[in-house]
Amino acid sequence: MADLPYQRIYLRYPMQYPLIFGWPSRVGEGYLTNLSFNGCSVLCAHTPLVGAEVRVSLLLPDQRQALPIEGGRIKWAEDGQFGVEFQHLPPEARQRLNRILRHALIQYLSTHSNRPNQIDLAAFNT
Numbered sequence: 001m002a003d004l005p006y007q008r009i010y011l012r013y014p015m016q017y018p019l020i021f022g023w024p025s026r027v028g029e030g031y032l033t034n035l036s037f038n039g040c041s042v043l044c045a046h047t048p049l050v051g052a053e054v055r056v057s058l059l060l061p062d063q064r065q066a067l068p069i070e071g072g073r074i075k076w077a078e079d080g081q082f083g084v085e086f087q088h089l090p091p092e093a094r095q096r097l098n099r100i101l102r103h104a105l106i107q108y109l110s111t112h113s114n115r116p117n118q119i120d121l122a123a124f125n126t
Contacts, residue, residue, distance in 0.1 A: 013104035
């Protein structure tokens with residue numbers, strides 16, 4: 001039986017904000033490159049092991065405190081980039097993430113939509 005290709009469930013929103021991460025053998029800084037309801041991508045100088053548990057603190061604009069993601073798992077890693085799948089988010093962190101993503105969607109629609117009710121979904125999946 002052939003393996004099915006990995007497909008994301010949620011749309012990704014391009015972003016560039018600093019973050020702090022940590023897994024058992026490393027703590028470091030990097031940049032958020034995209035964010036979704038279920039995960040994010042990180043650009044940094046270190047490449048973690050796929051499957052490792054990771055903590056991420058997102059330093060987002062207009063936020064008084066970093067958004068802590070305690071229950072993350074490294075989904076993929078390659079050339080100084082890695083993807084984090086959010087596995088466990090407390091309700092408060094989930095609410096903050098939802099607000100950020102709602103704002104990102106509104107911003108995307110206001111800059112990319114030529115006509116009402118027409119969205120280029122392909123742009124989210126690149």
